[in-house]
Amino acid sequence: MTHVLSSIDLAYWQSTLIKLIVAAILVPTTALILGIVFLFKVMSWMQSRKGPQEAGPRGLLQLLADGAKFVQKEDLIPDKADRFVFKTAPLVVLMSTLLLYVVLPASQHLVIEDLDVGIFYALAVSSLSVIGILMAGWASANKYSLMGALRAGGQLIAYELPMVLAVVGVVIQAGTLSLNGIVQAQANGAIFGFSALGNPFILTQFVGFFIFLAAVQAELTQTPFDMPVAESEIVGGYQVEYSGFRFLFFFLAEFATAFVFAGIAATLFLGGYWFPGVDTSSNIYWILGPAVLFTKIMAVAFLIFWVRFTYPRFREDQLQAFAWKWLIPIALVNILATGILKVVF
Amino acid sequence: MAQVPGLIKGLGVTFGEMVKTLKPDSRGGGPVTVDYPHVKEDPAPRARGVIALHEENCTSCMLCSRECPDWCIYIEAHKYLAPPRREGGKPRQKNALDRFDIDYSLCMYCGICVEVCPFDALFWSPEYEYSEPRIADLLHDKSRLGQWMETVPDFESYEAGSEQKVKKVPS
Numbered sequence: 335m336t337h338v339l340s341s342i343d344l345a346y347w348q349s350t351l352i353k354l355i356v357a358a359i360l361v362p363t364t365a366l367i368l369g370i371v372f373l374f375k376v377m378s379w380m381q382s383r384k385g386p387q388e389a390g391p392r393g394l395l396q397l398l399a400d401g402a403k404f405v406q407k408e409d410l411i412p413d414k415a416d417r418f419v420f421k422t423a424p425l426v427v428l429m430s431t432l433l434l435y436v437v438l439p440a441s442q443h444l445v446i447e448d449l450d451v452g453i454f455y456a457l458a459v460s461s462l463s464v465i466g467i468l469m470a471g472w473a474s475a476n477k478y479s480l481m482g483a484l485r486a487g488g489q490l491i492a493y494e495l496p497m498v499l500a501v502v503g504v505v506i507q508a509g510t511l512s513l514n515g516i517v518q519a520q521a522n523g524a525i526f527g528f529s530a531l532g533n534p535f536i537l538t539q540f541v542g543f544f545i546f547l548a549a550v551q552a553e554l555t556q557t558p559f560d561m562p563v564a565e566s567e568i569v570g571g572y573q574v575e576y577s578g579f580r581f582l583f584f585f586l587a588e589f590a591t592a593f594v595f596a597g598i599a600a601t602l603f604l605g606g607y608w609f610p611g612v613d614t615s616s617n618i619y620w621i622l623g624p625a626v627l628f629t630k631i632m633a634v635a636f637l638i639f640w641v642r643f644t645y646p647r648f649r650e651d652q653l654q655a656f657a658w659k660w661l662i663p664i665a666l667v668n669i670l671a672t673g674i675l676k677v678v679f
Numbered sequence: 680m681a682q683v684p685g686l687i688k689g690l691g692v693t694f695g696e697m698v699k700t701l702k703p704d705s706r707g708g709g710p711v712t713v714d715y716p717h718v719k720e721d722p723a724p725r726a727r728g729v730i731a732l733h734e735e736n737c738t739s740c741m742l743c744s745r746e747c748p749d750w751c752i753y754i755e756a757h758k759y760l761a762p763p764r765r766e767g768g769k770p771r772q773k774n775a776l777d778r779f780d781i782d783y784s785l786c787m788y789c790g791i792c793v794e795v796c797p798f799d800a801l802f803w804s805p806e807y808e809y810s811e812p813r814i815a816d817l818l819h820d821k822s823r824l825g826q827w828m829e830t831v832p833d834f835e836s837y838e839a840g841s842e843q844k845v846k847k848v849p850s
Contacts, residue, residue, distance in 0.1 A: 384710050
């Protein structure tokens, strides 16, 4: 298959167009999958309910129906809002999500753009969403929006740090910033000379995995870190004034970002698209890679949403203290330990 | 760090609940909810679903209407002279009920009218399916309120030894 594909020589604009279409299809699809599986079904089960039942088989089309409803709704813009910024903000948030999909490898060649600094790029573009959120909060001309956006800004900056620091441990161990390289480092690694399972970095970097997941939770502004969108105090934060398809953009961005962050966590800590016993350059990964990656993503996403459905909300000061007093020091110690062990072994 | 065991326990609770919901009904699992439109919920016998009117007992004393916190009971009545009970007596003045409406779009199901009625004319019924596409149709007149009497459950007797306190028995 590699042979066939590599024999097709596409012009730059052709391949770019195909990649754009793939990314544009992937983002809403993955958001839908996560929304239906976790937000509707798993959440219902954890609350001893069945979830949606009527729309489609077992209610699986409910989210599509909701999406259609959002598109039909009136697009309201507050009178005093900064119209241009108000309209652009959801696009900026969604753009950050789209850019994240660019580097996630589903197999060695099945990646939109295999950057050498993949993980660095992913962490950089993931913080773009803060700008969109601040734009949304400011342009809404609403005090609840502004408070939500400022809380989001403070939170995303605070949790960006532990996230980066948690990733540093993995990067030290793999010796590369490329996501493909990190997967190969795990596939080719060995645990005390036993190499059949490779060396998924969750075994050595479990502290990093925990910190990364906690930071992802905060980046997604999901419970218990949902202070910026706390319904009971600031009725949705920066999303207050958004309705119709603009709100749908925020919703899509949240769930698509959850999916891609679960994908990055799976790639960094669980071996990504690699299946134990199959060499990473094997042709079978054109099919197997996406399937394996999807399974691992769903496993990580289950962890993320499980926590979301279990815990109540952090208070603002607890939230900041958790990042600065716990996660960042632990991450720093983790880096130090990883570095020392890397030199020793 | 003292919170960590509690946090883990919390995760266990939600996971356990999920497993329990997914288990088939035959093995003690299943959700606590019912598939409502397909399966009817079975409310408790004394559930507060709708208020029924036993018209013969009503004397149009207006107590329920006056006690109603959101004024959703409308009563109209006229007086008439009933024949005397004994030969040569004076004709008795009685109230005839012309209108007794409860507006269920206003009712908040507090049950004060049922409690306050001195002549046992109002009762709770567990029926709950009387939604309407038009809000005006939620105004139940006295014939509709009278029909609900058929759904009022029989009064459960008190424990032995307290029979003398039993007063409210729907007839």
